[in-house]
Amino acid sequence: MPATRCARPPGLSDHGRCADHSGMTSSNRSNAALAARDLKHLWHPCTQMHDHGAAGTDPVPLLPIVAGEGAWLVDADGRRYLDGISSWWTNLFGHAHPRLAGALAEQAQRLEHVIFAGFTHEPAIALAEELVRVTPAPLQRVFLADNGSAAIEVALKMSFHYWLNQGRGEKTRFIALTGSYHGETLGALSVSDVALYRKTYAPLLLTPILAPSPDAYEAAPGESAEEVALRRLDELRTLLERHAHETCAVIVEPLVQCAGGMRMYHPRYLAGLRRLCDEFEVHFIADEIAVGFGRTGSLFACEQAQVSPDFMCLSKGLTGGFLPLSAVLTTEAVYAAFYAEYNAGKAFLHSHSYTGNPLACRVALETLAIFRDEPVLARNRELAAHLQQRLAPLREHPQVADVRQCGMIAAVELVADKRSRRPYPAEERRGLRVYLHALQRGALLRPLGNVIYFMPPYVVTTAEIDHLVDTALSGIERAVAD
Ligand SMILES: *Cc1c(COP(=O)(O)O)cnc(C)c1O
Numbered sequence: 001m002p003a004t005r006c007a008r009p010p011g012l013s014d015h016g017r018c019a020d021h022s023g024m025t026s027s028n029r030s031n032a033a034l035a036a037r038d039l040k041h042l043w044h045p046c047t048q049m050h051d052h053g054a055a056g057t058d059p060v061p062l063l064p065i066v067a068g069e070g071a072w073l074v075d076a077d078g079r080r081y082l083d084g085i086s087s088w089w090t091n092l093f094g095h096a097h098p099r100l101a102g103a104l105a106e107q108a109q110r111l112e113h114v115i116f117a118g119f120t121h122e123p124a125i126a127l128a129e130e131l132v133r134v135t136p137a138p139l140q141r142v143f144l145a146d147n148g149s150a151a152i153e154v155a156l157k158m159s160f161h162y163w164l165n166q167g168r169g170e171k172t173r174f175i176a177l178t179g180s181y182h183g184e185t186l187g188a189l190s191v192s193d194v195a196l197y198r199k200t201y202a203p204l205l206l207t208p209i210l211a212p213s214p215d216a217y218e219a220a221p222g223e224s225a226e227e228v229a230l231r232r233l234d235e236l237r238t239l240l241e242r243h244a245h246e247t248c249a250v251i252v253e254p255l256v257q258c259a260g261g262m263r264m265y266h267p268r269y270l271a272g273l274r275r276l277c278d279e280f281e282v283h284f285i286a287d288e289i290a291v292g293f294g295r296t297g298s299l300f301a302c303e304q305a306q307v308s309p310d311f312m313c314l315s316k317g318l319t320g321g322f323l324p325l326s327a328v329l330t331t332e333a334v335y336a337a338f339y340a341e342y343n344a345g346k347a348f349l350h351s352h353s354y355t356g357n358p359l360a361c362r363v364a365l366e367t368l369a370i371f372r373d374e375p376v377l378a379r380n381r382e383l384a385a386h387l388q389q390r391l392a393p394l395r396e397h398p399q400v401a402d403v404r405q406c407g408m409i410a411a412v413e414l415v416a417d418k419r420s421r422r423p424y425p426a427e428e429r430r431g432l433r434v435y436l437h438a439l440q441r442g443a444l445l446r447p448l449g450n451v452i453y454f455m456p457p458y459v460v461t462t463a464e465i466d467h468l469v470d471t472a473l474s475g476i477e478r479a480v481a482d
Contacts, residue, residue, distance in 0.1 A: 029066075029076055030076055030077055031061075031063065031064055031075055031076045031077045031079075032055070032056070032057075033076075034064035034076050035052070035055070035056030035057070035061075035062040035063075035064060036055065036056060038056065038062060038064070039052060039054075039056050039062065044062075059432075059436070060432070060435075060436070061439065063075050063081075063439070064076040067095075067096070068083075068094075068095020068096050069094070069095055069096060070094040070095065070457075070459050071083050071094055071095075071456060071457045071459055071460045071461075071464055072095070073087075073095065073444065079442065080442055081439065081442055081443060081444045082442060082443045082444065082456075082460075082464055082467055082468060083095070083444050083456065083457060084438070084443055084444050084445045084454055084455070084456050084468045085444060085445065085446050085453070085454075085455050085456075086321065086455050086456060086457050087321060088316075089258065089290050089295075089316050089317070089455055090316045090317060090319075090321035091317075091320065091321030091457045092293060092294070092317045092320045092321060092367065092370075092376075092457060092458050093320050093321075093367070093370055093457060093458060093459055094457050094459040095321070095457075097320060097322075099366055099369075099370065100319075100320050100322050100363050100366050100367065100370075101322075103362050103363055103365070103366035104322060104323075104359055104362065104363050106362075107123065107358055107359050107362035107363075108359060110358075111358050112358065112359060113354065113357055113358060113359070114358065116144070116351075116355040116356035117351065117355075120356075121356070121358050121361075123358045123361035123362040123365060124144065124356045124358070124361045126361075126365050127142075127327075127361045127364050127365050127368075128142040130365060130368045131314070131327055131329060131368075132329070134299060134300075134368065134371075135300060135308075135312060135329055136300070136302060136303065136307070136308035136309075136312075137308060138308050138331045138332075138333075139308060139309075139312055139329040139330065139331060140329075140330075140331060140332050140335075141329065141330045141331065141332060141334070141335045142327050142328070142329055143158070143327070143328045143329075143330070143348075143350075144325070144326070144327055144328075144355050144356045144361075145325075145326045145327070145328065145352055145355060146324050146325060146326060146352050146354045146355065146357065146360070147183075147315060147324045147325075147326055148183050148188075148289040148313070148315035148316060148326055149182075149183030149184055149185040149188040150185070150326055150352060151289065151313040151314065151315055151326035151327065151328050152182045152183050152185075152187065152188040152191070152251075152287060152289075152313055153185055153187045153188060153350075154313075154328045154350060155249075155251070155285045155287075155311040155313050155328050155330075156174060156187050156188075156191070156248070156249070156251075156285075157187075157348075157350060158311065158328065158330065158334065158348060158350075159174075159248040159249040159283045159285065159310070159311065160172065160248045161338070161348060162248075162283070162334050162337045162338070163248055165337045165338060165346045166337055170245065170246055171245070171246060171247060171248045171282075172246060172248065173206075173207075173208065173209055173243065173246050173247050173248065174190075174191050174206070174208045174209070174247065174248055174249055174250070174251055175208065175209045175210075175211050175236075175239060175240075175243070175247055175249070175250040175251070175282070176191040176192070176193060176208040176209070176210060176211070176250075176251050176252075177193070177210070177211055177212070177213040177214075177252055177253075177257065178193050178210050178211070178212055178213045178215075179193055179194070179213045179215060179257050179260035179261070179263055180192055180193050180194075180213070180251070180252065180253060180257055180260060181193075181194050181197070181253070181257065181258060181259035181260050182251060182253075182287050182289075183289075184197060186201070186204055186205060186206075187206070189201060189205055190205040190206035190207075190208060191206075191208045191251050193208075193210060193260070194259055194260050197259075209239060209243050209247065211232070211235065211236045211239050211250070212232055212235050213232070213257060213260075213263065213265070214228055214229045214232040214233075214265035214266065214269040215228070215257065215263040215264070215265055216228055216229075216263075216264055216265050216266065216404070217263055217264075217401075217402055217404070217413065224266075225264075225265065225266040226266045226268055228265070228266065229265055229266040229267075229268045229269035229272070230268065230272070232269060233268075233269060233272035233273070233276065236250070236272075236273070236276060237276060240276055240279075240280040240282065241280075244280035244281065244282055247280075247282045248282065248283060249277075249282055249283035249284065249285045249310070249311070250273060250276075250277060250282055250283070250284055250285065251285040251287060252270070252273065252284075252285070252286065252287065253287050253288075253290065253291065254270055254286050254287075254288060254291055254296075254300075254301035254302050254305075255267065255270070255291055255296050255301040255304065255406055256290070256291050256295075256296060256301070256406050256409055258290040258291070258409070259290075259448065260448075261411070261413075261448050261449065261451045262404070262409060262410075262411035262448065262451055262453045264404050264405075264406050264409075264411075267304040267305035268305065269305075270286075270301075270302060270304075270305035270307050271305040271306065271307055273307075274305070274307040274308075274309075277310070283309075283310040283311060283334075284307075284309040284310050284311075285309060285310065285311040285312075285313065286301075286302050286309035286311065286312045286313070287313045288300055288301055288302065288312055288313060288314055289313050289314060289315045289316050289326070290316055291409075292312075292314050292316070292317060292318070293314075293316075293317035293318065293367075293371075294317075294371070294376055294377055294380055294407070294408070294458065295317070295406075295407055295408050295409055295455070296406045296407040296408075296409065297377070297380065297381065297384065297406065297407030297408075298377070298407075299371070299377065300312070310330060310331060310334060311328055311329070311330050311334075312328070312329045312330075313326065313327075313328055314326060314327045314328075314329070315327070317367070318364050318367065319360055319363045319364045319367055320363065320364075320366070320367035320370070321457075322360075322363045322367075323357070323359060323360040323363055324360065325357065325360035325361065325363075325364055376458055379458065380407060380408050380458055383408065383456075383458070383460060383462065383465065384405065384407050384408055384410075386462045386465055387405065387408075387410050387454060387465050387469070388405050388410070390465060390466060390469040391403050391405070391410055391412065391454075391469060394412055394473070394476075397476070398418055399414055399415060399416075399418065399476070399480040400412055400413065400414060400415070400418070400476070401413045401414075401415040401418055401421045408455065408456065408458065409453065409454070409455050410453065410454045410455075411451050411452065411453040411454075412451070412452045412453070412472070412476070413450065413451055414430055414431075414450040414451070414452065414476065414479065414480065415450065423449075423450050424450050426449060430447075430450055430479040430480065431447030431448065431449055431450055431451070431452065431479070432447070433475065433478055433479040434447050434452055434472065434475035434476060434478070434479050435447060435475075437471070437474065437475035437478050437479070438471050438472070438475050441471045441474070441475075442467075442471075443467060443468055443471040445468065445471065445472055445475070452472050452475070452476065454468055454469075454472070456468065
């Protein structure tokens with residue numbers, strides 16, 4: 001069906017039905033009809049399908065979206081939702097962005113895909129040039145893959161294989177932080193520490209060495225975020241003294257541990273990590289899949305510590321939220337360890353069928369062009385300041401233990417008891433109440449357990465931020481009511 005759009009730009013008062021959708025609800029393209037068809041055959045990610053019930057409405061609605069416009073999503077019944085989480089952190093400049101859509105359409109008529117071994121194309125070449133230009137200096141090599149988890153697999157395998165090619169095959173392990181999240185494929189899940197996703201599959205996974213996260217929420221009374229970072233670096237040093245000989249790399253999410261509950265930490269941890277990795281001869285893998293492309297205030301989070309990793313993983317915002325694509329950037333030194341006469345057997349023989357997909361590369365290139373042409377980071381600073389100011393009063397709320405923010409990511413931590421910071425039991429699904437409340441009010445907020453967070457597209461207006469915050473405030477009142 002053609003994407004149906006509301007004729008006028010989305011305002012704050014019209015997140016009910018749009019006039020031009022009236023009459024659609026009785027067709028087989030209504031929310032109810034589409035949800036029923038969906039439930040016959042589809043199986044959705046990160047979902048207990050039972051939550052949708054037989055009709056796709058109870059207790060959690062399954063919402064068919066027919067169009068996106070700026071920061072808004074429109075469902076098949078014409079209801080509008082402000083996308084407060086950038087559709088799983090992918091969207092940067094709004095849905096159906098005309099410039100990205102145009103680039104995609106143009107590329108599709110020229111070359112949709114070609115095998116990327118033995119063949120190349122200008123969208124990938126130009127994208128690699130541009131990624132090297134915008135990332136910290138020693139990163140000069142670009143390996144492409146097609147989603148975030150795949151990028152993590154590439155970085156883990158490359159790091160291991162680098163040491164193997166250097167005659168150090170005893171390096172087979174990885175150090176990850178507590179509370180980390182790096183994706184859902186077995187390798188990426190191995191270096192993740194979110195029990196909800198990991199526990200079930202633990203028997204299948206590699207065992208990482210866990211280093212305590214520098215998460216500032218875990219500060220001792222009176223301890224600053226910077227002091228937590230320094231204390232955690234001491235602990236990391238101790239781990240490296242014991243394990244560096246068998247360790248390929250330390251992998252971290254720079255500045256914000258996103259899926260682990262939007263936990264944030266001081267940049268000094270990254271600066272110290274860089275020094276420790278050099279001292280102990282292990283790689284530093286920066287997973288900037290969620291925090292890259294301006295989310296934390298700088299184009300890349302690592303910039304705030306003025307460090308460059310040995311591997312940087314990018315995805316999500318890389319295509320502005322349009323298409324699955326990921327990139328692993330690394331140094332010329334890593335590349336050189338694989339570069340040898342064929343029979344030396346040192347090549348990195350990793351591939352995905354859609355590696356370097358021209359459509360995705362072309363849209364990524366256009367996304368980077370928007371960063372060049374528009375004052376994105378400066379505008380984000382203003383939006384982030386507004387969000388911060390609007391969230392500040394929540395600190396006083398009796399059920400809020402923490403309000404934290406890093407650029408265009410803000411989070412509110414709900415607790416059963418403010419003094420002891422005792423969390424609500426997960427089974428109470430308090431966050432789900434906020435989610436359901438927000439949908440009724442025309443907003444998409446998708447809490448991580450007891451953490452209500454905001455990660456809107458960069459095209460959001462201050463009035464739209466107000467709508468998100470007001471919705472969250474009333475949602476929190478509902479969620480903590482009994
Ligand atoms: C989302 C995410 C991933 C995984 O990316 P997918 O494209 O969902 O596989 C990895 N690391 C971080 C930090 C993420 O937020």
